[in-house]
Amino acid sequence: MSILAWFATASLAGWLWLLLGQGFFWRTDQRLPPVEEDGATGAAGGWPRVVVVVPARDEAEVLPLSLPSLLAQDYPGEAEVILVDDGSTDGTGRVATELAERYGAAGGRYGAAGGRYGVAGGRRGLPLTVVSPGEPEPGWTGKLWALRHGMALARAREPEFLLLTDADIAHGPDSLRLLVAAARANDLDLVSQMARLRVASPWERLVVPAFVYFFAQLYPFRWINGVRPRATAAAGGCVLLRTETAVAAGVPEVIRRAVIDDVSLARAVRGSGGRIWLGLAERVDSIRPYPGLGELWRMVSRSAYAQLRNNPLLLAGTVAGLVVIYLVPPVALVAGALTGDPASAWAGGAAWAVMAGTYLPMLRYYRQPLWLAALLPFTALLYLLMTVDSAVQHYRGRGAAWKGRTYAGSYVSRQGD
Known part of the structure; x- marks a missing residue:
């Protein structure tokens, strides 16, 4: 030979x-575990309070397509959205406020400026708070600095769960409800879905599916979700995290320097004894365009x-x-x-x-x-x-x-x- x-x-x-x-x-069959929603929530005292935290830096272009999908969540329990404007220069906070006035609930507030806005006619969507924490302190990446600020505000509301989601992620109207039901029914501390990325241009068709394929090859979903897990990872675009688990794991402080923050978050949660699940999304989509090879x-x-x-x-x-x-x-x-x-x-x-x-x-x-x-x-x-x-x-x-x-x-x- x-x-x-x-x-x-x-x-x-x-x-x-x-x-x-x-x-x-x-294989692509690792999808959100199906559950009977009433059984998953009724025995535990109804639908828990959830706070959605969205770090956003220069996202004015994509917010009109993504933020309304969060404000319009069909969630039976109490929920609200906190968008953290991470030093944007393109008017991200202003766009978010305008969208909330159009789609959000009455009584929201714009935290950075201290002003308030309302929507006549009662509640039309989830309430939104927009805040700006300023530039990151030394030793922090920008996204995790924004999450630190948003998660601290969220914990003051005493939610059972936090939904950490990127500003370019659009959610189906039942996304939050299904995530919470899956977490409750399966006693999970972290439920993450890999958003379906945009595939429109020729370069996206060539490169994007392979990106998810290579990720799954490196972190096989079955190994992550098994009774005896052999791998640990999450997808940062959509992470439902139990609040008490986040506190026990010390996140985000413990991973403050991480560039690949989703995998680091999953490792911190599992290291504290938390149970995690990762799969492919059916109702969660990334709308960020990558039209060219550059x-x-x-x-x-x-x-x-x-x-x-x-x-x-x-x-x-x-x-x-x-x-x-x-x-x-x-x-x-x-x-x-x-x-x-x-x-x-x-x-x-x-x-x-x-x-x-x-x-x-x-x-x-x-x-x-x-x-x-x-x-x-x-x-x-x-x-x-x-x-x-x-x-x-x-x-x-x-x-x-x-x-x-x-x-x-x-x-x-x-x-x-």
Whole structure:
């Protein structure tokens, strides 16, 4: 056998292991646990109080599409929304207030300015409070600084649950009700749904489903949700968190430096003895557009090296693994066919077929053409280059840059960091 054939065989062996031994990561059936809502809440004394906390920095463009979906939640219990304007320069707070006047409840308030607004005719939606905590203190990332402020205000309302959701996330009208029912019925401390990301442009079709696919490969949902969990993660766009668990885990203070805050949050909760669940969303969507490759590149590269704990050895291992697992199969198939090396062609083709087969469920979930599965090696090459670029930007002092802030020394935080 040629050297290429040996590499192709190693890739095929790797894919067979990923297919069967990595928590069936490629399946997309981990959805919000179905429950009988009356049974989940009645025995516990009715629907609990919930406060929704939304950190927002320069989100005036997306708020008209996302915030009304929160204000219009069909939730039987007491609930309200706190939007934390994290130093925006585009009028985010003003837009939020205007939306609340149109869609919110009477008696809301604009905390930063101290003024009040009302809606004639009684309650039309959840009440909204907009506050601004000022610039982050040293040692805090901007989002977690905003969450700290919002969660502190929320705890004063004594809610049983906090819903932490990003400003670009739109929720179906029953989203909050289903999250609370699932948490109550299954005795969960953290319930997180990975929002369905926008897939509209050609680059989004090529890159976005793969983003979720790679995340699930790294953190198999079954391993997270199992009775004896083997992985820990959450998706920061939609996290329902029990308030007493947040206090016991010391969040967000304990993860204040984390760039990948959702995984760090899940680790802190589990480290304090909390039970977590993560799955794919059906009624929660991200509306943030990434129409071009440049926007997608920045979205991935800003935190890719932080995911590797800014470790050059982990970077080298990741690059080598991506090459063997994703790039060798098509190269071996084509080179073997052209040079008369049947072992390389057969092993490379078989590995490529298994790879594409594991990607099909995610493409179906995103309602994308199935032929895109054959392009996964090219997409993986893009992610490899994004990861390397993330490391380069880190060593240039521009790592983890987001909306005018750079967190060069931040990473995925462990409990206690």
